[in-house]
Structures are given as structure tokens and as C-alpha cells.
Amino acid sequence: MTTVIDGKQAAASVVAAVKDAAEKLEAEAGRKPGLAVVIVGDDPASHAYVNSKGKMAKQCGFKSVQHTLPEETSQETLMALVAELNADPEIDGILVQLPLPKHLNSDAVIQSILPEKDVDGLHVVNAGKLATGDMETGLVSCTPAGAMILVRQIHGNDLSGLNALVIGRSNLFGKPMAQLLLNANATVTIAHSRSRDLAGIARGADILVAAVGRAEMVKADWVKPGATVIDVGINRVPAPEKGEGKNKLVGDVDFAECAPVAAAISPVPGGVGPMTIAMLMANTVIAAYRAAGRQAPKF
Numbered sequence: 001m002t003t004v005i006d007g008k009q010a011a012a013s014v015v016a017a018v019k020d021a022a023e024k025l026e027a028e029a030g031r032k033p034g035l036a037v038v039i040v041g042d043d044p045a046s047h048a049y050v051n052s053k054g055k056m057a058k059q060c061g062f063k064s065v066q067h068t069l070p071e072e073t074s075q076e077t078l079m080a081l082v083a084e085l086n087a088d089p090e091i092d093g094i095l096v097q098l099p100l101p102k103h104l105n106s107d108a109v110i111q112s113i114l115p116e117k118d119v120d121g122l123h124v125v126n127a128g129k130l131a132t133g134d135m136e137t138g139l140v141s142c143t144p145a146g147a148m149i150l151v152r153q154i155h156g157n158d159l160s161g162l163n164a165l166v167i168g169r170s171n172l173f174g175k176p177m178a179q180l181l182l183n184a185n186a187t188v189t190i191a192h193s194r195s196r197d198l199a200g201i202a203r204g205a206d207i208l209v210a211a212v213g214r215a216e217m218v219k220a221d222w223v224k225p226g227a228t229v230i231d232v233g234i235n236r237v238p239a240p241e242k243g244e245g246k247n248k249l250v251g252d253v254d255f256a257e258c259a260p261v262a263a264a265i266s267p268v269p270g271g272v273g274p275m276t277i278a279m280l281m282a283n284t285v286i287a288a289y290r291a292a293g294r295q296a297p298k299f
């Protein structure tokens with residue numbers, strides 16, 4: 001029987017641990033973790049994510065603030081807001097929702113976030129710490145950190161002898177995911193749009209992670225029988241079966257085809273997505289503990 005990995009349940013247990021840690025910090029150090037989410041423009045999907053992040057932060061007992069800026073915001077205004085949040089002692093975590101409108105330089109904005117408040121793990125200091133295996137002082141990008149918890153649920157902490165493939169090489173997901181798998185001793189391959197014979201490479205993978213942004217690209221004959229498949233893709237596609245003009249969410253993996261071949265598979269929705277939000281909360285509480293000079297909890 002194939003295990004369908006329950007990301008909602010795994011996320012709920014991370015969130016419960018975060019809530020406990022936040023209560024303990026407030027009781028012992030008299031401060032709440034503070035999360036600031038910055039969103040520019042009015043992309044409805046981005047607003048939906050940001051709202052669920054805000055709701056979750058409140059559930060965890062955090063101070064949660066949202067800054068909604070208009071589409072035409074200038075680089076200077078956005079950088080000034082980040083500088084203000086950097087200086088605010090009540091804010092432990094800053095997340096700037098991506099993508100930003102095209103006229104803005106997202107890299108300059110992200111690199112201006114203090115590394116210790118960079119709960120997205122995108123600052124070069126945090127990326128560098130992950131790459132050099134310093135897991136004690138850095139912050140790891142939420143989606144790969146969450147995907148890794150799902151992998152550990154299936155395989156444990158030591159992936160020695162296992163071949164892992166990550167399809168996608170973004171700074172937000174593919175690269176940090178590959179680093180986490182490597183740190184756990186997997187033999188790691190990273191594939192991307194210039195890779196040849198992706199299906200052939202994929203068939204060698206005991207752990208197949210897809211983060212491309214192409215609906216249902218991974219087919220049954222790409223999956224090694226008994227593999228673990230982690231689907232990171234979030235694609236909205238038309239769903240006429242639900243009614244005219246309706247949409248549904250699908251991953252980068254053709255779930256119906258691949259599930260019978262895999263031993264374990266994460267669904268979309270209900271897989272990696274909920275873990276992303278849970279790990280954002282985890283990173284915020286970690287940052288708050290460190291800001292209070294305390295040993296941060298592990299998740």
C-alpha cells in the first residue's frame with residue numbers, strides 16, 4: 001500500500017510545538033515572537049498565502065503584523081520599511097512575499113533584511129550557513145525545511161545510500177533542498193530545464209522531489225518502484241468538472257499515475273504547502289529565542 005504523506009497532520013504537530021515554545025518564551029522572557037509579512041501589489045494568490053500566514057501566526061501566540069503596499073511602491077519605500085522592521089525590537093522575523101512587481105529589485109530587498117530576521121532563509125548569510133553545514137545559527141528556507149521533515153518521516157534522519165533527485169534549482173527551494181538532503185547523507189542530483197533525459201535520471205531516484213511549476217509533469221514511468229515522491233509544485237489549472245470557470249490545485253507530479261508506483265507520496269494540496277507555513281512559524285520562534293539570548297528549539 002502506498003503511504004500518502006499527510007502534510008496537514010505533520011504541519012499541525014510542528015505548529016503545536018511552536019505554540020508551546022512561544023508560550024514558554026513569553027512566560028520566561030516576557031516577550032512574544034513577532035512576525036512581519038510584507039506584500040506589494042494585489043496578486044490574489046499572494047494575498048491568500050499572506051492571510052493564512054497571519055492567521056497562523058496569531059494562532060501560535062505571536063505578534064503578527066502585515067504591511068500591504070501598493071503595486072507602484074518604489075524600491076526606496078520598500079527598503080525603508082525593511083530598515084524600520086530590522087530596527088524594531090518587537091519584530092523577530094521579516095518575510096517579503098515573492099514575486100515582487102517587476103520594477104522592483106527583489107534581491108536587493110532580501111539582502112537588506114538582517115540575516116537573523118530572515119525567516120525565509122534567502123539572505124546569502126543563511127544560504128551560506130546551510131551550504132557549509134552550520135545548522136546552529138542560520139535559518140533555513142521554509143519550504144525545503146518542511147519537505148525535509150516529510151522525507152524524515154519516511155526514511156529517518158540518515159539517508160545514507162539513497163539517491164535523491166531534486167528537479168528545480170531555485171534559491172527559494174531547489175538549492176536549499178539539495179543541501180538538506182546532502183547534509184542527511186543522500187547522494188544528490190539536481191536537475192533543471194537544461195537537463196537531458198529527466199525521466200531516466202528520475203527513475204534512479206529513491207527520493208524524487210519535484211519543484212518546477214509545471215502541472216503534472218512527473219509521470220508514472222519516471223518513478224522508481226518503491227520511491228518516495230515529494231511534490232512541491234503549486235499549479236492552478238481549470239477544473240470544468242467542478243463547474244464552469246472553476247479551478248483546482250495540482251502539483252508537478254501526476255498523482256493518480258504515480259501514487260501506485262511510489263511507496264510514499266505527498267499530495268497537492270495537503271502535502272508540502274501546509275509545511276511551508278508551519279516552518280515559517282518555526283523559524284520565527286527560533287529567531288525570537290536567539291534574540292532573547294536563549295537556546296532555540298529544534299523542529
Ligand SMILES: NC(=O)C1=CN([C@@H]2O[C@H](COP(=O)(O)OP(=O)(O)OC[C@H]3O[C@@H](n4cnc5c(N)ncnc54)[C@H](OP(=O)(O)O)[C@@H]3O)[C@@H](O)[C@H]2O)C=CC1
Pocket residue numbers: 143167168169170171172173174191192193194195198211212213214232233234235272273274276
Ligand atoms: N508548496 C510550497 O509551499 C511552495 C511551492 N512552490 C512551488 O514550487 C514550484 C517551483 O517553485 P520555485 O522553485 O520558486 O520556481 P522557479 O520558477 O524559481 O524554478 C523552477 C525550476 O524548475 C526548472 N524547470 C523549468 N522547466 C523545467 C523542465 N521542463 N524540466 C526540468 N526543469 C525545469 C527551472 O530550471 P532553470 O533553472 O534551468 O530555469 C528552475 O530551476 C512552483 O510550482 C511553486 O509554485 C514554491 C515555493 C513554496
Ligand SMILES: Nc1nc(=O)c2c([nH]1)NC[C@@H]1CN(c3ccc(C(=O)N[C@@H](CCC(=O)O)C(=O)O)cc3)C=[N+]21
Pocket residue numbers: 048049095096097098099120142143234249268269270271272273274276277
Ligand atoms: N517570500 C516568499 N516565501 C515563500 O515561502 C513563498 C513566497 N514568497 N511566494 C509564494 C510561494 C508559495 N508558497 C506557498 C505557501 C503555502 C502554500 C499552501 O498552504 N498550500 C496549500 C493549499 C492552499 C490553497 O488551497 O490555495 C496546500 O498545498 O495544501 C502554498 C504555497 C510560499 N511561497
